[in-house]
Amino acid sequence: MDPCPFLRLIIESLALKLPQPTKPVAVASGGVYPTTTPCFCKLRLKNFQSQTALLPLSNGSGDSPPESSTSAAGFHLDALTLRRVSGKPVTLCVEVFTGRMGRSCGVNSGKLVGSVQVTVHLGVSQTRPAVFQDGWMKLGNDHEKPSAKLHLTVRTELDPRFVFQFGGEPECSPVVFQIQGNISQPVFSCKFSADRSRSRSLPPNFSNKNRGWMRTLAREKERQGRERKGWMVMIYDLSGSPVAAASMITPFVPSPGTDRVSRSNPGAWLILRPHGFSVSSWKPWGRLEAWRERGPVDGLGYKFELVTDNGPSNGVPIAEATMSVKKGGLFCIDRRVSKSDSAASTSSRSPIKGFVMGSTVEGEGKVSKPMVQVGIQHVTCMADAALFIALSAAIDLSMDACRLFSRKLRKELCHDEQDSCS
Known part of the structure; x- marks a missing residue:
């Protein structure tokens, strides 16, 4: 397998130094930035979504490095962008604000202090790592007056990845292709199945006298219609051998009195790899939980853990986030991105180093053919890549599994005995 070229633009060592007042001045005059005021910056790069990062204040003297600093998520440039x-330089613009991040009554709550620009030559970066800025930069053009200074490091590093594309929706048992430039070739096939072991047929000795059995059957059918369980995706290599699987081990059920899967009772998948010589012997590699978040934005919440030898209940959390149910998003395992998302993501036991994988997830009700990227350092053979394909299928299917129970599922996702299908 040949990887695709990727480049990571890293913005780190961010800190702010405010000018020292020569005499006490009221805050309202705008002459002094109070040291208790929170500060943040916005990073803008053409054709990319802007990013925001907090700025710690530095009290150091001269050009010494800041006592503390933060990092931004950075920008990922794929082969097409490169x-x-x-041959063309790009400009990174960093705007610095005082005040709290976000908007209040539709108006940005921060007050602009100043901005700096850093020119990045991507042609140089495609062959070797490069540093374009490392140190303090003055905010403002008036060199006579004291002004705030921003400390930042801007650098690039090579980040090649394997790229895969599902040929269809995971529940439709598609072929998975590896993408290399304009060339795509099949490398895996998927087989989706739902638990169809239960039968709707009546027993041969059923009679009108056995009304109790009929009521029991009706209650069982109603219960089954209120849970989504038994889903499984098998991943096969080109020879037809199973190399990975995603199995729903905890049903997705609505919380009492609601029609949504709650965070307090999430559904769960196990990501499995073959273990031993038997085709029926599997070993858990990862565990994915998913639920439907409440709040101003309807979201799909998820948490992914690596399974240790101590069992699935003692996993190492490496990713936890929420994506929009309406718009979808990117399921991502990336140390630089996830470390600020939750305390779980910063576990000292986490083996995550840089980018691991990313997989696109379409919004609810939309046709989804996941695009999967995997860092080359995490793939030593095709079976390793298959695990990430299985995980991508699981998070994509979780969007359907967390669909409100008042709405119908498509027929490919339903058990034979359920009527809650479109």
């Missing part, structure tokens, strides 16, 4: 900007 070809488009090849």
Whole structure:
């Protein structure tokens, strides 16, 4: 397998130094930035979504490095972007604000202090790591007056990845292709199944006298219609051998009195790899939980853990986040991105180093053909890549599993005995 070229633009060592007042001045005059005021910056790069990062204040003197600093998530440039900007420098703009991040009554709550620009030559970066800024930069053009200074490091590093594309929706048992430039070739096949072991047929000795059995059957059917269980995706290599699987081990059920899967009772998947010589012997590799978040934005919440030898209940959390149910998003395992998302993501036991994988997830009701990227350092053979394909299928299917129970599922996702299908 040949990887695709990727480049990571890293913005780190962020800190702010405010000018020292020569005499006490009222805050309202705008002459002094109070040291208790929170500060943040916005990073802008053309054709990319802007990013925001908090700025710790530095009290150091001269050009010494800041006592503490933060990092931004950075920007990921794929092969298409690199070809488009090849030979052309790009400009990173960093705007610094005082005040709290976000908007209040539709108006940005921060007050602009100043901005700096850093020119990045991507042509140089495609062959070797490069540093374009490392140190303090003055905010403002007036060199006579004291002004705030921003400390930042801007650098690039090579980040090649394997890229895969599902040929269809995971529940439709598609072929998975590896993408290399304009070339795509099949590398895996998927087989989706739902638990169809239960039968709707009546026993041969059923009679009108056995009304109790009929009521029991009706209650069982109603209960089954209020749970989503038994889903499984098998991943096969080109020879037809199973190399990975995603199995729903905890049913997705609505919380009492609601029609949604809650965080307090999430559904769960096990990501499995073959173990031993038997085709029926599997070993858990990861565990994915998913639920439907409440709040101003309807979201799919998820948490992924690596399974240790101590069992699935003692996993190492490496990713936890929420994505929009309406718009979908990117399921991502990336140390630089996830470390600020939750305390679980910063577990000292986490083996995550940089980018691991990313998988696209479409919004609810939309056709989803996940695009999967995997860092080359995490793939030593095709079976390793298959695990990430199985995980991508599981998070994509979780969008359907967490669909409100007042709405119908498509027929490919339903058990034979359920009527809650479109």
